[in-house]
Amino acid sequence: MADPKRPRAPxxxxxxxxxxxxxSVEESARRVGNYKWIEMxxxxxxxxxxxxxxxxxxxxxxxxxxxHHAWHAELWHKRLPELREMNPDRLTLPPNDELVAFxxxxxxxxxxxxxxEKLVGAYRVLIPxxxxxxxxxxxxxxxxTDAPTIRSLKFILQDEFDDxxxxxxxLQSLIDSPEDVERAAAHQAKLEKLMLAAGGIVGPGTxxxxxxxxxxxxxxPQEATT
Amino acid sequence: MRKSFPAExxxxxxxxxxxxxTARMADARQVPREATGKRRNGGRLTPDRPDSPEAARVLxxxxxxxxxxxxxxxxxxxxxxxxxxxxxxxxxxxxxxxSDAPEVPFALKLDMARQCWDEARHTExxxxxxxxxxxxxxxxxxxxxxxxxxxxxxPVLRLTGVNRALEGLAxxxxxxxxxxxxxxxxxxxxxxxxxxxxxxxxxVKMGSDWLRRLTEKDPERRERALEFQRVVDRLxxxxxxxxxxxxxxxxxxxxxxxxxxxxxxxxxxxxxxxxAARQEAEEMIRQNRQAAAAATAGQ
Numbered sequence: 001m002a003d004p005k006r007p008r009a010p011x012x013x014x015x016x017x018x019x020x021x022x023x024s025v026e027e028s029a030r031r032v033g034n035y036k037w038i039e040m041x042x043x044x045x046x047x048x049x050x051x052x053x054x055x056x057x058x059x060x061x062x063x064x065x066x067x068h069h070a071w072h073a074e075l076w077h078k079r080l081p082e083l084r085e086m087n088p089d090r091l092t093l094p095p096n097d098e099l100v101a102f103x104x105x106x107x108x109x110x111x112x113x114x115x116x117e118k119l120v121g122a123y124r125v126l127i128p129x130x131x132x133x134x135x136x137x138x139x140x141x142x143x144x145t146d147a148p149t150i151r152s153l154k155f156i157l158q159d160e161f162d163d164x165x166x167x168x169x170x171l172q173s174l175i176d177s178p179e180d181v182e183r184a185a186a187h188q189a190k191l192e193k194l195m196l197a198a199g200g201i202v203g204p205g206t207x208x209x210x211x212x213x214x215x216x217x218x219x220x221p222q223e224a225t226t
Numbered sequence: 227m228r229k230s231f232p233a234e235x236x237x238x239x240x241x242x243x244x245x246x247x248t249a250r251m252a253d254a255r256q257v258p259r260e261a262t263g264k265r266r267n268g269g270r271l272t273p274d275r276p277d278s279p280e281a282a283r284v285l286x287x288x289x290x291x292x293x294x295x296x297x298x299x300x301x302x303x304x305x306x307x308x309x310x311x312x313x314x315x316x317x318x319x320x321x322x323x324x325s326d327a328p329e330v331p332f333a334l335k336l337d338m339a340r341q342c343w344d345e346a347r348h349t350e351x352x353x354x355x356x357x358x359x360x361x362x363x364x365x366x367x368x369x370x371x372x373x374x375x376x377x378x379x380x381p382v383l384r385l386t387g388v389n390r391a392l393e394g395l396a397x398x399x400x401x402x403x404x405x406x407x408x409x410x411x412x413x414x415x416x417x418x419x420x421x422x423x424x425x426x427x428x429x430v431k432m433g434s435d436w437l438r439r440l441t442e443k444d445p446e447r448r449e450r451a452l453e454f455q456r457v458v459d460r461l462x463x464x465x466x467x468x469x470x471x472x473x474x475x476x477x478x479x480x481x482x483x484x485x486x487x488x489x490x491x492x493x494x495x496x497x498x499x500x501x502a503a504r505q506e507a508e509e510m511i512r513q514n515r516q517a518a519a520a521a522t523a524g525q
Contacts, residue, residue: 040309040332043339048227048305050342051298051373054237056349056363063297063346066304070339077332089311110227112237 021142022208028149029083031137033091034202036076038099040092042126043069045107054112055174058119061166065122068159075152082148095203102194116174117187123167124184125191129201131160136207229306229327233370233377236298241364242291269473271402273410282406283361289399290352291368296396297345299376299388303330303338307381330381334440337432341389344425351418358414375458382440386451389433391458394483396426398468401479427486434487459496466504470497474504 011017023031046066053059080088094100106121138153175184200206238244271281307330356362372392378384400423407416441448462468468476478500483493 040335044304044335045227047301047303047339047342048231050301051231051235052227052237054239056239056294059237059294059297060346060349063301063342063349066301067339067343070304070336073332074336107227 017143019142019144021146022140023137023142023146025083028141028146029080029085029091031133031202032076032079032083032149033085033088033093034095035133036073036080036088036092037094038103038126038130038201039069039073039076041103041107042122043067043073046122048107049118052110052112053115053118055115055170058115058170058174061170065163065166068163072156072159075156079149079152095201096198098194098198099201099203102191102198105194106191116171116180116184119167119171119174120184120187121191123164123171124188125195126201127160127164127167129195129206131157131164133201133206134160140208227305230377230379231302231306233374236295236370236373238368243364243367245367245369270475270477271406273406278406278410279360282403282410283356283359284366285399285403286352286356286359287361287366289396289403290349290356290363292372292392292396293345293348293352295370295373295376296388296392297342297349299373299384300338300341300345302376303381303384304335304342307335309335328379328381331440334381334385334436337436341429341432344429348422348425351422355415355418371461378454380447380451382437382447382451383454385433385436385440386455387458389429390437390488391455391462393426393429393433394459394486394488395462395468395476397423397430397482397486398476398479400426401482402476423482427482430483430486430488456495456499460499460503463496463500463503466500466507469500469504471501471504474500 043066046062046069050059050062050066053062077088077092080091085091094103106126109117109121134153134157138150138157141149143150171184175181269275271278271285275281306327308327309332310329353363372388375387375392376384378387400419404416404419404423407413407419437448437451441451466474468474468478470478478493478497480493484490
């Protein structure tokens with residue numbers, strides 16, 4: 001057995017975590033507040049749609065996924081006070097009015113013959129944008145200082161990928177004519193334009209900026225970490 | 227999408243047949259059964275009853291449609307109400323229909339979302355159990371009174387009506403089915419009902435907890451909610467469908483109700499209402515028999 005008194009490196013050779021990250025505490029809190037807001041809107045509408053879809057398999061999937069996104073909202077709600085935001089409701093906001101317009105359009109379909117539009121909004125537009133935003137956050141935050149957010153992001157991304165796959169497979173099984181393909185594509189294009197105007201689920205800079213900075217306020221990575 | 231979604235608009239595929247409660251009560255085929263003096267609900271579900279396989283399948287299908295409606299009701303509660311503290315701020319709640327909606331705590335919505343998942347799972351279980359028992363989707367008619375209780379615009383009344391009255395009924399039903407699975411030697415039925423029973427106790431407890439928390443400073447609202455619960459409870463005790471007697475089709479599950487936050491007084495009251503409903507039904511049967519005998523004598 002190795003001598004227990006012998007000094008060991010505090011970080012094992014396989015532990016490649018680093019201190020730098022591009023998000024300040026404030027920017028992390030702002031993003032997390034936006035995440036909570038969009039997760040709430042998603043779980044609410046999935047729950048509301050359950051009664052409106054006649055397809056039994058879709059009905060049950062929506063009920064299951066409703067809870068996944070509610071749980072994500074709860075994780076973000078609990079993270080906010082840890083990011084010095086003692087009133088979590090204050091930051092539970094959309095990033096801008098354009099994202100509100102997107103959510104309004106996504107949640108509009110109600111009629112029983114509009115299952116394709118409902119699923120397109122959730123599974124071909126919003127969830128892929130959430131996966132992108134969460135992945136960007138995961139890949140750019142400090143792997144040491146922001147470990148709690150990373151842990152939540154990993155759990156959440158697992159759900160998002162699983163739910164996206166479920167939704168996409170349901171859509172593929174529902175789309176059975178060229179007209180349906182066009183319907184789905186038209187609705188997706190309409191919603192994508194609204195999402196484009198919003199700049200993503202946390203607004204412009206959701207996936208960073210062309211100059212390589214990731215901070216919404218335009219601060220450089222160095223500024224954000226100091 | 228609208229806030230508040232009426233029962234008549236519930237979306238179903240073509241296999242489902244919906245029968246309004248009034249039509250069901252007016253069904254002429256029910257009259258001869260009452261006239262014979264037999265219990266309208268067939269009595270306790272036991273394997274020695276010749277009709278027990280059919281009765282169990284009917285009940286299973288009723289559980290299945292009830293689970294769909296419970297899923298839909300919990301889902302609507304996620305959508306129909308605004309979240310406290312965020313409703314009046316910039317966001318999706320700015321439109322007129324949303325801002326008029328009542329507010330509920332964030333945690334209540336999380337509970338309802340959790341219930342959505344549970345009810346979706348129960349629907350899956352019920353479909354599988356239905357196949358196991360030899361029935362199929364749409365074989366029996368669907369009544370929508372469960373969902374109707376989930377349409378109450380007051381979230382406290384909705385939670386009390388659904389989570390305490392209807393989910394309380396589910397405790398009684400699942401316990402009855404679990405026992406039937408045990409005595410009839412069906413371990414699959416017993417196993418599944420036991421798991422669903424665990425979830426239902428959780429749902430009823432949610433209802434009990436939210437009733438207490440949301441009406442802590444509003445005893446009048448609490449009383450209105452409990453009265454709504456009593457109305458729903460009485461509906462499901464009609465004709466002695468549920469009770470504590472040995473031959474009640476659905477037996478009150480006292481122990482599980484206590485776990486879910488019911489006190490002894492409440493359970494006693496429920497048992498009393500059920501007994502009164504049974505006595506009313508028996509009196510009706512007696513009068514029907516007399517009328518039938520008189521009609522026969524007059525011919």
